[in-house]
Amino acid sequence: MDIVLTVDMEPDCPPFLNTFKGIEQGTEKLLSLFGRLGVPATFFFTGMVAQAYPHIVKQVLDAGHEIGCHGDSHTPFTQLDRHGAAKEITDSLAVLRRFERVVSFRAPNLVFPEIYLNLLAENGILIDSSLARYKMGYLFRTKNPPVKRLPVSATSSVLRLPGWIRTPYLGALSSPMVLFVHPWEFVDFRHTNLRLDCRFKTGDMALDCLEQVISGFDKKNGPITFKQARDYITPGGGKTIGPQSDRFSLKSRLSKRYSKDEPWKTDMLSTGVCE
Numbered sequence: 001m002d003i004v005l006t007v008d009m010e011p012d013c014p015p016f017l018n019t020f021k022g023i024e025q026g027t028e029k030l031l032s033l034f035g036r037l038g039v040p041a042t043f044f045f046t047g048m049v050a051q052a053y054p055h056i057v058k059q060v061l062d063a064g065h066e067i068g069c070h071g072d073s074h075t076p077f078t079q080l081d082r083h084g085a086a087k088e089i090t091d092s093l094a095v096l097r098r099f100e101r102v103v104s105f106r107a108p109n110l111v112f113p114e115i116y117l118n119l120l121a122e123n124g125i126l127i128d129s130s131l132a133r134y135k136m137g138y139l140f141r142t143k144n145p146p147v148k149r150l151p152v153s154a155t156s157s158v159l160r161l162p163g164w165i166r167t168p169y170l171g172a173l174s175s176p177m178v179l180f181v182h183p184w185e186f187v188d189f190r191h192t193n194l195r196l197d198c199r200f201k202t203g204d205m206a207l208d209c210l211e212q213v214i215s216g217f218d219k220k221n222g223p224i225t226f227k228q229a230r231d232y233i234t235p236g237g238g239k240t241i242g243p244q245s246d247r248f249s250l251k252s253r254l255s256k257r258y259s260k261d262e263p264w265k266t267d268m269l270s271t272g273v274c275e
């Protein structure tokens with residue numbers, strides 16, 4: 001099983017807050033955890049965060065992690081025309097590429113219009129991680145995209161669920177298992193009026209959950225390898241990485257979605273917009 005740990009470096013719980021406590025307080029907790037467990041990750045920065053917190057970008061790079069692009073302002077690409085979409089990408093990359101070569105991208109809210117995929121290719125992006133296997137958009141993805149696609153496997157709040165729900169859910173996911181978190185989840189937002197799925201078990205409890213997830217992967221079906229998004233760059237045209245089998249046909253997925261007996265096996269557990 002290959003695991004890809006990713007972190008979306010953005011304002012706190014967008015679009016509900018416009019503070020940066022996660023960047024300021026959560027990043028170092030994540031870096032320390034990843035360092036202690038010896039796992040690499042990919043950190044998708046918005047251009048604005050990288051511009052405002054260059055020392056944090058450097059800390060991430062110094063720790064051996066990859067930096068990727070998460071747009072410039074965290075505006076959903078569905079709200080942008082082609083010119084606006086191109087500007088979000090080029091503005092962000094102009095900042096991020098001052099630090100390192102950037103080849104990986106993830107759209108805010110894991111929603112990226114398929115008609116904008118060539119904007120990524122034109123700007124030297126080789127890996128797009130904007131698809132989510134548990135969202136309907138995955139079913140209608142472009143067959144021959146101009147960039148490789150590395151879909152996300154589960155939404156971040158799943159990792160904060162109790163182990164008896166989380167473990168079987170994660171255990172049913174296919175390789176590569178692409179997980180993501182946000183630094184603001186490691187700041188205590190429990191006593192705010194944020195949506196429940198955004199705020200529950202935030203702070204140190206979230207960090208404990210993430211440690212349990214990373215150190216608890218089941219090795220009985222083979223070794224566990226932690227990878228970064230850029231590790232999936234290979235020659236040739238675009239393709240969606242991961243299982244291409246009939247398991248993901250529209251019919252089978254929709255019928256699985258409503259499986260009452262084993263709901264964790266559906267890959268369709270999504271808690272909403274905090275992505």
Ligand SMILES: [Zn+2]
Nearest residue numbers: 008108109275
């Ligand atoms: Zn985001």
